[in-house]
Amino acid sequence: MKPKLTLKQIAFELDVSVSTVSKALRDSPEIGEDTRQKVKAFAKLYNYKPNNIALSLKNRKTRTIGLVLPEIVHDFFATVISGIEEVANKKGYNVIICLSNNSFDREVMNMEMLANGSTDGFILSVAKETQQKRDYHHLQEVINQGMPVVLVDRVVDEIICDKVIIDDAEGAAKAVQHLIDSGCRSIAIITTVDYVSVGKLRTNGYLNALRKNNITVNEDLILKIEDIDQSQEQIDEFLKSRNVDAVFAVNEQFAASAVKALVSKGLTVPEDVLVISFSDGELSRRFMPSLSTVNQHGAEMGARAAQLLIERLERVVDEERYQTAIINTSLIERESTLKTKKPVV
Amino acid sequence: MKPKLTLKQIAFELDVSVSTVSKALRDSPEIGEDTRQKVKAFAKLYNYKPNNIALSLKNRKTRTIGLVLPEIVHDFFATVISGIEEVANKKGYNVIICLSNNSFDREVMNMEMLANGSTDGFILSVAKETQQKRDYHHLQEVINQGMPVVLVDRVVDEIICDKVIIDDAEGAAKAVQHLIDSGCRSIAIITTVDYVSVGKLRTNGYLNALRKNNITVNEDLILKIEDIDQSQEQIDEFLKSRNVDAVFAVNEQFAASAVKALVSKGLTVPEDVLVISFSDGELSRRFMPSLSTVNQHGAEMGARAAQLLIERLERVVDEERYQTAIINTSLIERESTLKTKKPVV
DNA sequence: TTTCAACACGAAAACGTTTTCGGACCGGTA
DNA sequence: TACCGGTCCGAAAACGTTTTCGTGTTGAAA
Numbered sequence: 213m214k215p216k217l218t219l220k221q222i223a224f225e226l227d228v229s230v231s232t233v234s235k236a237l238r239d240s241p242e243i244g245e246d247t248r249q250k251v252k253a254f255a256k257l258y259n260y261k262p263n264n265i266a267l268s269l270k271n272r273k274t275r276t277i278g279l280v281l282p283e284i285v286h287d288f289f290a291t292v293i294s295g296i297e298e299v300a301n302k303k304g305y306n307v308i309i310c311l312s313n314n315s316f317d318r319e320v321m322n323m324e325m326l327a328n329g330s331t332d333g334f335i336l337s338v339a340k341e342t343q344q345k346r347d348y349h350h351l352q353e354v355i356n357q358g359m360p361v362v363l364v365d366r367v368v369d370e371i372i373c374d375k376v377i378i379d380d381a382e383g384a385a386k387a388v389q390h391l392i393d394s395g396c397r398s399i400a401i402i403t404t405v406d407y408v409s410v411g412k413l414r415t416n417g418y419l420n421a422l423r424k425n426n427i428t429v430n431e432d433l434i435l436k437i438e439d440i441d442q443s444q445e446q447i448d449e450f451l452k453s454r455n456v457d458a459v460f461a462v463n464e465q466f467a468a469s470a471v472k473a474l475v476s477k478g479l480t481v482p483e484d485v486l487v488i489s490f491s492d493g494e495l496s497r498r499f500m501p502s503l504s505t506v507n508q509h510g511a512e513m514g515a516r517a518a519q520l521l522i523e524r525l526e527r528v529v530d531e532e533r534y535q536t537a538i539i540n541t542s543l544i545e546r547e548s549t550l551k552t553k554k555p556v557v
Numbered sequence: 558m559k560p561k562l563t564l565k566q567i568a569f570e571l572d573v574s575v576s577t578v579s580k581a582l583r584d585s586p587e588i589g590e591d592t593r594q595k596v597k598a599f600a601k602l603y604n605y606k607p608n609n610i611a612l613s614l615k616n617r618k619t620r621t622i623g624l625v626l627p628e629i630v631h632d633f634f635a636t637v638i639s640g641i642e643e644v645a646n647k648k649g650y651n652v653i654i655c656l657s658n659n660s661f662d663r664e665v666m667n668m669e670m671l672a673n674g675s676t677d678g679f680i681l682s683v684a685k686e687t688q689q690k691r692d693y694h695h696l697q698e699v700i701n702q703g704m705p706v707v708l709v710d711r712v713v714d715e716i717i718c719d720k721v722i723i724d725d726a727e728g729a730a731k732a733v734q735h736l737i738d739s740g741c742r743s744i745a746i747i748t749t750v751d752y753v754s755v756g757k758l759r760t761n762g763y764l765n766a767l768r769k770n771n772i773t774v775n776e777d778l779i780l781k782i783e784d785i786d787q788s789q790e791q792i793d794e795f796l797k798s799r800n801v802d803a804v805f806a807v808n809e810q811f812a813a814s815a816v817k818a819l820v821s822k823g824l825t826v827p828e829d830v831l832v833i834s835f836s837d838g839e840l841s842r843r844f845m846p847s848l849s850t851v852n853q854h855g856a857e858m859g860a861r862a863a864q865l866l867i868e869r870l871e872r873v874v875d876e877e878r879y880q881t882a883i884i885n886t887s888l889i890e891r892e893s894t895l896k897t898k899k900p901v902v
Numbered sequence: 903t904t905t906c907a908a909c910a911c912g913a914a915a916a917c918g919t920t921t922t923c924g925g926a927c928c929g930g931t932a
Numbered sequence: 933t934a935c936c937g938g939t940c941c942g943a944a945a946a947c948g949t950t951t952t953c954g955t956g957t958t959g960a961a962a
Contacts, residue, residue, distance in 0.1 A: 213703040216674075218918060229942045234920060244940055265619065265674040266918035268610045269947045276653075276675075284638055285839075290630040297656045301667075306675060308621070309654045311642045322646075329561075329610040329948090330621075330651060358558040468843040475845065494630075495839055498813040500820065563948060574912045579950060589910055611948035614917045674918090905962075913954080924943085932935080 217260045226254060268329075276306045277521060278331035280322050282314045282339045282366070287464070287493030288510045289337070292364060295514025296335060303522050316341040320350045327353075332525050333360040335517045338368060344407045346370075360524040362517045365508075366409055367536075374520045375536040376513050380410050383506040383541035384417025385424075387488045388460055390504070390543055392425050394551050396458035396486055400433040402447060402466040411436075414462045414490060440465060448473045458486040458549075464495040467503050471548070486549045501547035513539050562605045571599060613674075621651045622866060623676035625667050627659045627684045627711070632809070632838030633855045634682070637709060640859025641680060648867050661686040665695045672698075677870050678705040680862045683713055689752045691715075705869040707862045710853075711754055712881075719865045720881040721858050725755050728851040728886035729762025730769075732833045733805055735849070735888055737770050739896050741803035741831055745778040747792060747811040756781075759807045759835060785810060793818045803831040803894075809840040812848050816893070831894045846892035858884050 223230045228247065236243045236251035237260075243251075254260075268274045277300055281289050293309070300307050308331055310322035319339045326334070334354060342348070343366065351371050355361055362374045391399050401418045404411030415434070422429050435450045437443050443466060451459070451473040459474070461467035467489030471481050481487050481501055489496050489505040496503035516537050523529045568575045573592060581588045581596035582605075588596075599605075613619040622645055626634050638654065645652050653676055655667035664684045671679070679699060687693070688711065696716045700706055707719045736744050746763045749756030760779070767774050780795045782788050788811060796804070796818040804819070806812035812834030816826050826832050826846055834841050834850040841848035861882050868874045 213701060216702060219920095220918075230919085231921080231943075232941060235941090238920085242940065247940085261669070261673045263674040263918050265610060265613045266947090267920085269614050269917090269949095270919050270921095272947070274610065284629075285632060285635040287630060287839075290635055293629055293654070294656065297654070301655070301663075306653055306655070306670065308651055309638070309642070310646070310651070311639065318646075324606070325651065328606045329608040356558060357561060465839070465843065468845075472843075472845060493839075494632075494810070495843055498810065498817075498840055499843070500813075500817060500845055564950095565948075575949085576913075576951080577911060579948095580911090583950085587910065592910080608948050611917090612950085614919095614947090615949050615951095617917070903962100905960100907958100907960085909956105909958080911955085911957100913952105915952085916950085918947105920946085922943105922945085924941105926939100926941085928937100928939085930936085930938105932933100 216263065217255075217258050218263065222251065222254055222258075222260065226251060273525075274306075274330060274332050275304055276308055276331045277518065278323070278326040278334045279307055279309045280312055280319060280326075280334065280336045281309065282312050282337055284309075284311055287495070288365075288491050288508060291510030292337075292514035292517075295511035295516075296518040297514075298511070299515045299518040299522070303518075305518075305522065312339040312342075314340040316345055316347065323350050323354060327357065327359060331359070333362070333521050335362045335364055335514075335521055337364045337366045340408060343368070343409060360521055362521045362524075364513055364517045368409075372534055374517075374524065374534050376517045376520065376539065377536065378508050378513070378539045378541050380413035381417035381420065383508075384414035384460070384462070384490065385421040386417075386541065386543050387490065387504075387506050388418050388421035389425070390545070390549060391458040391460065391486055391488060392421065392427070394458070394486055394549060397427060398430075398433070398456045399427075399458040399460060400435065400451070400454060400456045402435045402437065402450070402459060402461040402470055404462060405436050405438050411462055418460055437466065444469045444472070448476065452477060456485060458488070460488050460490075462490045464489050464491055464493050464503065464505070467505070467548075468495055468499055471499070471501075471503075482548050482550050486551065488549055492544055496544075496546070499548075501550075504546045504549040505544050507542045507544050509539050509541070561608065562600075562603050563608070567596065567599055567603075567605065571596060618870075619651075619675060619677050620649055621653055621676045622863065623668070623671040623679045624652055624654045625657055625664060625671075625679065625681045626654065627657050627682055629654075629656055632840070633710075633836050633853060636855030637682075637859035637862075640856035640861075641863040642859075643856070644860045644863040645867070648863075650863075650867065657684040657687075659685040661690055661692065668695050668699060672702065672704060676704070678707070678866050680707045680709055680859075680866055682709045682711045685753060688713070688754060705866055707866045707869075709858055709862045713754075717879055719862075719869065719879050721862045721865065721884065722881065723853050723858070723884045723886050725758035726762035726765065728853070729759035729805070729807070729835065730766040731762075731886065731888050732835065732849075732851050733763050733766035734770070735890070735894060736803040736805065736831055736833060737766065737772070739803075739831055739894060742772055743775075743778070743801045744772075744803040744805060745780065745796070745799060745801040747780045747782065747795070747804060747806040747815055749807060750781050750783045756807055763805055782811065789814045789817070793821065797822060801830060803833070805833050805835075807835045809834050809836055809838050809848065809850070812850070812893075813840055813844055816844070816846075816848075827893050827895050831896065833894055837889055841889075841891070844893075846895075849891045849894040850889050852887045852889050854884050854886070 236248045312319035367375045406412045447469045459470045489503045492505045492507040496505045581593040657664035712720045751757045792814045804815045834848045837852040841850045
């Protein structure tokens with residue numbers, strides 16, 4: 213077990229000073245050609261790499277991004293991570309990930325932990341519980357300390373900083389419009405409780421689309437789910453007693469559950485009822501029937517967030533001028549909204 | 558924007574020395590009761606938190622775990638991360654995540670990046686390309702530098718270190734046995750190319766189970782897939798021309814594709830053909846029919862890996878004695894292997 | 903009064919870098 | 933000879949901690 217090579221070691225071996233070694237390696241003109249070569253050769257031979265921690269301390273920069281997410285077993289967030297990782301790595305940054313598990317306390321803890329020198333800035337999607345409490349002091353605090361924050365997807369209006377979102381309402385409207393264009397008039401929505409920002413926005417999009425097409429909103433066709441663990445039962449129950457020709461679900465899980473509920477009711481998707489989902493993931497792609505959905509482009513959101521954060525860290529961007537990047541959604545049409553004759557099996 | 562409070566600042570404000578402040582905060586008996594109280598009160602008031610980077614440099618420990626994974630948009634790895642995060646956080650460690658995207662070069666780069674002081678040790682699941690190249694010098698290198706490594710899931714025999722795996726062969730055998738017990742005799746397997754260690758092991762489990770039950774292996778029922786992106790076509794093609802009463806797939810995606818292929822062939826699952834998958838994820842749970850599967854307990858694997866690594870970092874464990882933890886698999890029976898009368902729809 | 907603990911605190915080194923500043927040496931010019 | 937300007941290098945400070953060691957003050961014992 214050889215300990216890591218340091219400047220001091222090299223200096224000792226070559227009988228020069230530490231500063232000489234440092235300067236030689238950084239090609240300072242202060243150092244004579246021959247010693248420079250000697251040092252560089254030695255460093256290369258023994259594979260010297262500067263110690264990141266020491267550099268961080270010296271430069272007061274860690275080249276590390278703190279990422280705090282509500283969950284990770286979820287295609288959307290996974291793709292966001294991929295996007296962040298991609299650009300962060302390209303620019304020489306590391307990504308430190310913490311999971312809040314949708315808990316406010318863990319979110320606060322994680323941020324405090326990372327704020328003490330571990331990272332230069334944050335990318336964050338706030339926990340459900342945080343949205344419910346509306347307590348954002350931990351965000352404001354790190355911002356006050358001069359650490360830039362970029363909010364992703366689940367943003368909060370009260371905090372002024374860079375943000376990356378999709379136009380949830382527009383995406384939802386697009387989905388619902390697609391259902392309407394397919395001839396549906398009795399469209400149910402399966403959504404989340406209102407304090408989940410994106411859920412509320414998607415609900416709004418649903419409502420807007422209906423109004424725009426002069427379809428009267430039927431409150432009885434709106435199901436708001438609090439806990440995803442009991443969603444299947446609630447959806448079964450909900451759909452059993454209602455006659456609809458289409459269902460819009462604000463996430464893949466709800467959509468899959470809806471299909472299941474409809475089938476168990478003896479209906480067929482898409483022949484009898486169209487179903488469209490939100491957030492394109494493995495489930496939508498592989499489901500039978502494959503699910504039409506609104507693509508959130510998670511990787512792109514992550515990439516954009518990382519880019520915004522790094523630009524701010526490297527001050528190429530105007531201080532005090534924050535921007536909100538809106539990533540386009542796109543409608544992916546698959547089998548679940550394909551209105552055709554029932555195929556002969 | 559207030560800069561972070563440091564010991565020096567506190568010392569200056571309170572007109573004592575830095576060492577006094579440090580000792581007071583750590584409750585050293587060297588410091589008189591009154592100054593101690595004064596310092597602690599001040600620190601609390603202004604919410605002093607020691608700088609992690611400085612601590613890392615001083616202690617030569619970062620309390621950070623480097624995690625290098627092939628991919629993340631994949632339920633299994635996502636649950637592994639959850640498990641690691643959980644115990645790491647509990648023990649006061651951070652987790653730095655890097656993605657190799659199954660590329661050898663990126664895996665090497667990531668490890669070199671993290672090895673220069675950023676982390677105390679590694680948890681790693683090797684990239685597909687690395688398994689193919691059989692080049693593990695980057696692993697040996699960090700180990701030689703005294704950084705412990707724990708391999709997870711995709712392990713390599715050539716490296717001596719702690720490992721966490723499941724008994725892939727046994728899990729696969731369990732799945733196949735379940736099919737046999739349900740009366741199937743003509744069982745196809747959809748697996749990966751052999752250099753993917755877990756794929757090969759699962760294939761072996763399949764073979765073992767058949768032999769144990771005196772079913773002759775039919776090489777024609779074995780499909781090895783290299784690239785998941787073209788898997789659907791290959792699986793369609795494969796199943797179209799073969800008559801089987803069951804399919805064992807080594808992952809969820811293949812299983813879903815298999816069902817799709819069978820259905821498009823006019824067959825029904827599970828009435829005509831049973832299908833069982835490996836790795837319990839969202840897809841298996843939500844699919845229609847829901848897929849029976851072998852649960853890998855990813856969170857548990859991650860938790861165990863983190864535990865092993867931390868134990869080694871904190872030297873509570875015998876040096877030079879490495880262990881391989883084998884996490885139990887469990888068979889989850891769902892609709893896709895439920896042999897019943899065809900329900901009346 | 904002297905001596906000696908005990909007590910309370912500060913100075914300094916160390917972790918591994920980078921950078922500023924100063925200095926030694928050498929050649930050339932006045 | 934005296935001075936000056938380069939060239940090449942080293943000492944030291946700094947980043948924010950912890951810890952070892954030293955030191956000054958006090959009070960009590962001799």
